[in-house]
Amino acid sequence: MLGNPIFIVTFALAILLTYLSIRRNWLPVLPSAVLGTIVASVSIILFSLSAGNIWLQALDVALAVFFRGKAPTARPRANPTVPALPPDEEFDSRRRP
Numbered sequence: 001m002l003g004n005p006i007f008i009v010t011f012a013l014a015i016l017l018t019y020l021s022i023r024r025n026w027l028p029v030l031p032s033a034v035l036g037t038i039v040a041s042v043s044i045i046l047f048s049l050s051a052g053n054i055w056l057q058a059l060d061v062a063l064a065v066f067f068r069g070k071a072p073t074a075r076p077r078a079n080p081t082v083p084a085l086p087p088d089e090e091f092d093s094r095r096r097p
Contacts, residue, residue, distance in 0.1 A: 007047035014039040 018036025021027050027035075041062045048058035 003047040003049075003051035007043045007050060010043040011040050011047070014043060 014036050018032055018040075021032040021036070022029050026032070044062040045055075045058045048061040049055065053061070
């Protein structure tokens with residue numbers, strides 16, 4: 001069962017207004033970010049509750065939206081000083097036919 005879409009609209013407006021308030025300097029950055037995060041979190045919790053989830057699952061959904069984290073990045077090479085391979089003699093991207 002889907003939740004009430006008004007909460008998704010509220011979430012989108014919270015993100016948009018947070019961006020605008022920071023970008024146009026309507027409020028200082030920290031209060032804008034805190035208020036925007038609270039409003040967006042509450043709207044996602046209410047959306048999840050309206051979909052029939054229990055409150056703990058709704059809280060988990062809201063936390064997952066904000067604290068997903070970044071995708072894992074590649075580990076740095078063990079020896080970054082290894083020189084690059086010389087270009088292939090048959091195919092040189094700088095040479096024109």
